[in-house]
Amino acid sequence: MTTADGSVETYRALFGDTPFTVVSNREPYVPRVDDFGTVSWSHPAGGLTAALDPVMQAMGGTWIAWGSQPTGSPRGRAAASPLPTRLQAPPGADRNTYEVRRVRLTENEVRHYYHGYANESLWPLCHNLLEHVRFRDRFWKAYGDVNGKFAAAVLEQAPDERTLIWLHDYHLALAPELIRRRRPASLIAHFWHIPWPAWDTFRVCPNHRQLLEGLLANDLLAFHLESFVDNFIRCCEQDLDALVDPRKRAVIHRGHVTTLRALPISIDAESMRHLASSPDTDVRVTELRARFGLAGRRVGIGVDRLDYSKGILERIDALRILFTRHPELVGTFTFIQVGAPSRTEIPAYAELQRRVQAAVERLNRSFERPDWQPILYIPNGASPPELAAFYRIADVAIVSSLQDGMNLVAKEFVAAQVEGTGVLCLSEFAGAAEEFDQALIVNPFYVEGFAEDIRRALSMDPAEKRERMRRMQDRLEEGNVYRWIADFFEAAREALDLGHSRPHGEDPRSAPTPRVEVPPRAAAVPPRE
Structure with missing residues (x-):
């Protein structure tokens, strides 16, 4: 590493x-x-x-x-x-x-x-x-x-x-x-x-x-x-x-x-793993389960800047279909959406913030019970220690980007899965999908199929979940940010x-650009003391 x-x-x-x-x-x-x-x-x-x-x-x-x-x-x-x-x-x-x-x-x-x-x-x-x-x-x-x-x-x-x-x-x-x-x-x-x-x-x-x-x-x-x-x-x-x-x-x-x-x-996977497995995070996991009434319930997590490229509205729509078609999940599955306001000076972002809040409220009104809400919305972000605890709690993480260069939330979730029992539902339009082929690959534009993928993640055999997570963690270990x-x-x-040494077929109309002579590959020099 x-x-x-x-x-x-x-x-x-x-x-x-x-x-x-x-x-x-x-x-x-x-x-x-x-x-x-x-x-x-x-x-x-x-x-x-x-x-x-x-x-x-x-x-x-x-x-x-x-x-x-x-x-x-x-x-x-x-x-x-x-x-x-x-x-x-x-x-x-x-x-x-x-x-x-x-x-x-x-x-x-x-x-x-x-x-x-x-x-x-x-x-x-x-x-x-x-x-x-x-x-x-x-x-x-x-x-x-x-x-x-x-x-x-x-x-x-x-x-x-x-x-x-x-x-x-x-x-x-x-x-x-x-x-x-x-x-x-x-x-x-x-x-x-x-x-x-x-x-x-x-x-x-x-x-x-x-x-x-x-x-x-x-x-x-x-x-x-x-x-x-x-x-x-x-x-x-x-x-x-x-x-x-x-x-x-x-x-x-x-x-x-x-x-x-x-x-x-990539990310600093070792730092995230160390944070997620710390005694402080163990305590925080217990506190979060008690605060949000998560004991005995399965949990999903989504962590996003409030950006229209992240597919948050599509995710909420998929959850609506999930609870409608699988009523056995009502009261037994809680989704935690951590959002962070972003670029609110831009009208499209301010409007998205309003629409996400309204969509969460509509879904909760449709399915809530006296002691349970389907979505717990945390609109002002969370600290790294809090995120590590949420990742630990989660049975499934959902990354539903409509288009994304990479998406490091997917990698953070994998690194934080100390028990190795979580499932990653990952948009095929996020760059991370090319590395994490053991995730459940979802299409956020097809919300009915998306809903069934979430159900599949929640019902997956424990041995399959651990094997998928192990292989993603091995991949992440090989390719950290350093x-x-x-x-x-x-x-x-x-x-x-x-x-x-200009490639064959170089433009014949121009002379090569003069270059500074950097020394040939040098012997390693130790970092500064």
């Missing part, structure tokens, strides 16, 4: 002392202010930032991210001093630190770049939910301006041309090209965390060519799935005067080689080598 230190050793073996910079919209430590204006810094719960933080601590380097405004007390926010643009992380540590460069955005930029182009244009486009897509000139302008700010921060913060620059996600599609113009020899890599749509969907975007050209300035561009890579290649073939090398999975555009890879992201990081470093090295 690969650890954070193992990821660092991989980097040092491949790149020696090459400097390292991470660039993402989300910062690794977020500010919160109390009533007196005192600012504290904490990790966002889980996800990429939590996984990369120990790697950065061991390696050093720079993390460039949007410097968000503090949450917490309104009175305290008014009294707080301006937040720094540079921060040593972890805050308060005196060793094994790295620098965070916080990019300041105006309210208008946040509104039009983040809520606008990133999440009203690109997010629904890439999730094939065109009814939610909105393109506005002001969105596109802000997106370009903010990508320019990030590129300028990279150029200022990483003056060494040998720096490996690792960008993340759909917020920064234009930044690679802006960096490349000033640093033609830099090694630039990018991981796209959401799906990449087919050409017939992507062409709806009025800025499709600029987005492709921005991303093709990367040396490495990685997605979760091979099907996303295929979609991206098809878009390049249709939209650009680009050459594709199918064998090497590379695109040559304007004399530059971009290597494409499928690298499915293996993913190491795999990304290896792919970046391959992209660098491929850029030095």
Whole structure:
């Protein structure tokens, strides 16, 4: 099993002392202010930032991210001093630190770049939910301006041309090209965390060519799935005067080689398993069963941001059909829906929040008993320790994404199944379904079949449940998040080598891009003391 230190050793073996910079919209430590204006810094719960933080601590380097405004007390926010643009992380540590460069955005930029182009244009486009897509000139302008700010921060913060620059996600599609113009020899890599749509969907975007050209300035561009890579290649073939090398999975555009890879992201499974099996979680499991009246009842769990791509309304509809067709489950099966409000400044998200609440209330009115409700709705999220306990309690977890790049809730549930008796109902449209073939694969668009899949999960033989869960846990053990990081470093090295030896069939009209000489695969350098 690969650890954070193992990821660092991989980097040092491949790149020696090459400097390292991470660039993402989300910062690794977020500010919160109390009533007196005192600012504290904490990790966002889980996800990429939590996984990369120990790697950065061991390696050093720079993390460039949007410097968000503090949450917490309104009175305290008014009294707080301006937040720094540079921060040593972890805050308060005196060793094994790295620098965070916080990019300041105006309210208008946040509104039009983040809520606008990133999440009203690109997010629904890439999730094939065109009814939610909105393109506005002001969105596109802000997106370009903010990508320019990030590129300028990279150029200022990483003056060494040998720096490996690792960008993340759909917020920064234009930044690679802006960096490349000033640093033609830099090694630039990018991981796209959401799906990449087919050409017939992507062409709806009025800025499709600029987005492709921005991303093709990367040396490495990685997605979760091979099907996303295929979609991206098809878009390049249709939209650009680009050459594709199918064998090497590379695109040559304007004399530059971009290597494409499928690298499915994962979680820190060991940390989740340790949390789920802790004595504190044992106590919490007992408390939750008593608080919600779950003793003697079977339990289902759903954990989602309130996002229209997650299929939450379809899930509730499937539960309605389940209780209607299988009345023996009324009073004996409780579904817990943990939701977290998300992007509520966007009308489609605010409307979804209202519709989910109304759907839960309708279903509960239809089937509730004096001592039981079919759905226990927790609308404001749950802490990691609470989630671990809910995963432990659950007989079945439901992931019903209409489209999802990966969906890490599925992996969290598998990691937390200490007893190994739960069943995962997993949408065939979530990337995780390609790895977890021992889940019960469901189609959230076919709600009647979806309902029967839930019934099948609840009636599955215990031996079959344990065998399915064991095989998924073995798969997760092999591919944790630190293996993913190491795999990304290896792919970046391959992209660098491929850029030095241009693929056969290269564009004859342009000269090879000059490249910085990174040392050959070096002997491993231990992490910093």
